[in-house]
Amino acid sequence: MKPAARTALEALKVHESRLAARHLRELFQEDPGRFERFSASLGDLTLDYSKNRITAETFDLLIALAQAAEVEALRHAMFTGEAINLTEKRAVLHTALRAPESASVEVNGVDVMLGVHDVLERVGEFAEGVRSGKITGANGKAFTDVVNIGIGGSDLGPAMAVAALTPFRDGGPRVHFVSNVDGAHIHDTLAELDPERTLFLIASKTFTTLETMTNAASAREWIVERLGEEAVSAHFAALSTNLKKVGEFGIDEERVFGFWDWVGGRYSVWSAIGLPLAISIGFKNFKRFLAGARQMDEHFRTAPLAENLPVIMGLIGIYHRNVCAYPTQAVIPYDQRLSRFAAHLQQLDMESNGKRVTRGGKAVDYQTGPVVWGEPGTNGQHAFFQLIHQGTEVVPVDFLIAAEPNEAMGDHHAKLLANCLAQAQALAFGRTEDEVRAELSSQKMAPAEIDRLSPHKVFPGNRPSNTLIYKRLDPHTLGMLIALYEHRVFVMGAIWDINSFDQWGVELGKALASNLLPVIRDGATTDGLDSSTAGLVERYRALSR
Numbered sequence: 044m045k046p047a048a049r050t051a052l053e054a055l056k057v058h059e060s061r062l063a064a065r066h067l068r069e070l071f072q073e074d075p076g077r078f079e080r081f082s083a084s085l086g087d088l089t090l091d092y093s094k095n096r097i098t099a100e101t102f103d104l105l106i107a108l109a110q111a112a113e114v115e116a117l118r119h120a121m122f123t124g125e126a127i128n129l130t131e132k133r134a135v136l137h138t139a140l141r142a143p144e145s146a147s148v149e150v151n152g153v154d155v156m157l158g159v160h161d162v163l164e165r166v167g168e169f170a171e172g173v174r175s176g177k178i179t180g181a182n183g184k185a186f187t188d189v190v191n192i193g194i195g196g197s198d199l200g201p202a203m204a205v206a207a208l209t210p211f212r213d214g215g216p217r218v219h220f221v222s223n224v225d226g227a228h229i230h231d232t233l234a235e236l237d238p239e240r241t242l243f244l245i246a247s248k249t250f251t252t253l254e255t256m257t258n259a260a261s262a263r264e265w266i267v268e269r270l271g272e273e274a275v276s277a278h279f280a281a282l283s284t285n286l287k288k289v290g291e292f293g294i295d296e297e298r299v300f301g302f303w304d305w306v307g308g309r310y311s312v313w314s315a316i317g318l319p320l321a322i323s324i325g326f327k328n329f330k331r332f333l334a335g336a337r338q339m340d341e342h343f344r345t346a347p348l349a350e351n352l353p354v355i356m357g358l359i360g361i362y363h364r365n366v367c368a369y370p371t372q373a374v375i376p377y378d379q380r381l382s383r384f385a386a387h388l389q390q391l392d393m394e395s396n397g398k399r400v401t402r403g404g405k406a407v408d409y410q411t412g413p414v415v416w417g418e419p420g421t422n423g424q425h426a427f428f429q430l431i432h433q434g435t436e437v438v439p440v441d442f443l444i445a446a447e448p449n450e451a452m453g454d455h456h457a458k459l460l461a462n463c464l465a466q467a468q469a470l471a472f473g474r475t476e477d478e479v480r481a482e483l484s485s486q487k488m489a490p491a492e493i494d495r496l497s498p499h500k501v502f503p504g505n506r507p508s509n510t511l512i513y514k515r516l517d518p519h520t521l522g523m524l525i526a527l528y529e530h531r532v533f534v535m536g537a538i539w540d541i542n543s544f545d546q547w548g549v550e551l552g553k554a555l556a557s558n559l560l561p562v563i564r565d566g567a568t569t570d571g572l573d574s575s576t577a578g579l580v581e582r583y584r585a586l587s588r
């Protein structure tokens with residue numbers, strides 16, 4: 044962390060120790076304008092951050108921290124194509140994928156926007172061709188099902204977005220996602236499908252990922268067995284940066300949709316990796332999705348820090364992690380179709396900010412990325428909210444909710460919204476022992492019983508949450524929401540002075556798995572393995588005999 048940022052963080056810690064005795068109940072009572080003060084909007088999206096344990100002074104200190112950490116300078120470097128991914132010597136330009144046609148963004152003196160628009164146009168043509176039935180399988184039949192084979196960033200973003208935007212499918216083919224190398228995944232997916240009407244998209248930035256290559260080979264076999272070798276070209280397309288490897292797999296050039304090394308996997312839904320989404324919701328809607336992200340980019344790039352949604356969310360995240368020492372962050376969309384949102388954010392946030400050395404390679408002596416987790420509400424209320432309300436760990440929560448549902452279903456939405464707001468209220472304000480006792484005695488409970496039960500029924504409150512409310516979950520809004528979280532991750536990584544854009548932590552497991560494969564698959568010796576791994580291999584051999 045930059046020395047000035049460290050000083051700013053220390054000031055925040057001193058401030059927090061003074062604030063510790065204050066309860067959100069008091070802060071709200073003292074300041075009737077708290078919502079006005081601590082909320083910010085962009086278009087139809089509003090962030091209410093008033094239910095965090097902050098005051099105007101905290102906010103000023105947080106803004107000072109962002110300034111001290113020079114977040115704006117790094118932001119400028121990102122948007123202008125500097126190689127801020129230092130370990131991989133790469134620019135970080137997912138924002139170029141949704142930049143306007145008129146924009147020009149240079150990497151090493153070359154404007155990348157021509158390539159961006161060229162691929163985008165081809166994605167649009169292909170998506171519409173598949174949707175209309177103009178592009179068909181080998182036997183001339185229109186595709187009813189599209190299977191995206193990919194993992195990590197080549198799966199989570201599009202899978203989440205396809206589910207989120209189901210109401211916008213309007214007659215396009217069904218889109219399935221196969222990611223796991225567990226054969227059950229592709230087996231169960233293909234069991235339901237007609238090969239003549241199935242199109243496979245092999246999505247892999249590197250085109251070397253074990254899971255994807257294994258699933259792609261099985262899909263190829265499935266087509267070849269049923270339709271013959273000559274059918275392969277009609278039933279496969281590839282989304283990748285590694286055009287050489289794609290060629291080796293045997294996918295026709297016009298079926299290859301490229302992207303670039305300056306697009307991180309977890310930031311790639313805006314690139315050719317978004318093709319399954321474009322097929323599902325149509326190209327017009329896909330462009331609306333990009334436009335939503337673009338609106339967030341413009342806001343992030345130009346709005347003053349104190350009004351800047353990703354900056355505010357990032358600073359609150361830092362406050363929770365480094366000042367209050369909260370280890371996790373929950374994201375709870377009261378929006379069933381965002382059921383994979385937390386899964387996407389887990390990769391986005393934890394792969395970006397789960398780092399232990401600074402950009403310069405020194406071990407950090409402060410906490411970095413929290414554990415991110417979540418499930419849709421109201422389901423979570425009936426599962427893990429007990430811990431969030433009364434457990435010993437404080438869990439900051441982001442609530443997300445639409446003002447309007449995509450379909451009218453009686454009073455379902457009113458109930459959903461009431462529950463969302465109620466949970467944020469319960470977390471913030473809790474229920475005191477006096478209130479519990481008063482309630483129990485109004486129920487004519489015996490005093491001894493009141494004594495016995497009341498400690499269990501107290502809610503401490505004073506637990507932080509953000510609420511994001513938007514008009515409707517549509518392509519534009521989803522684009523805004525994803526970009527909001529991307530930039531929040533950026534802000535936090537900038538303050539921590541870590542490289543949010545590499546992912547070396549996934550490499551060791553991959554290498555060890557490839558060493559173990561001959562032992563497991565081909566019966567090679569366990570000599571030299573640690574006793575635990577050798578013991579488990581022996582057990583596996585005994586059990587699978």
Ligand SMILES: O=P(O)(O)OC[C@H]1O[C@H](O)[C@H](O)[C@@H](O)[C@@H]1O
Nearest residue numbers: 195196197247248249252308549
């Ligand atoms: O798209 P691919 O090259 O197949 O990579 C798929 C995923 O696997 C890697 O191990 C990385 O951890 C992810 O960032 C990436 O999204």
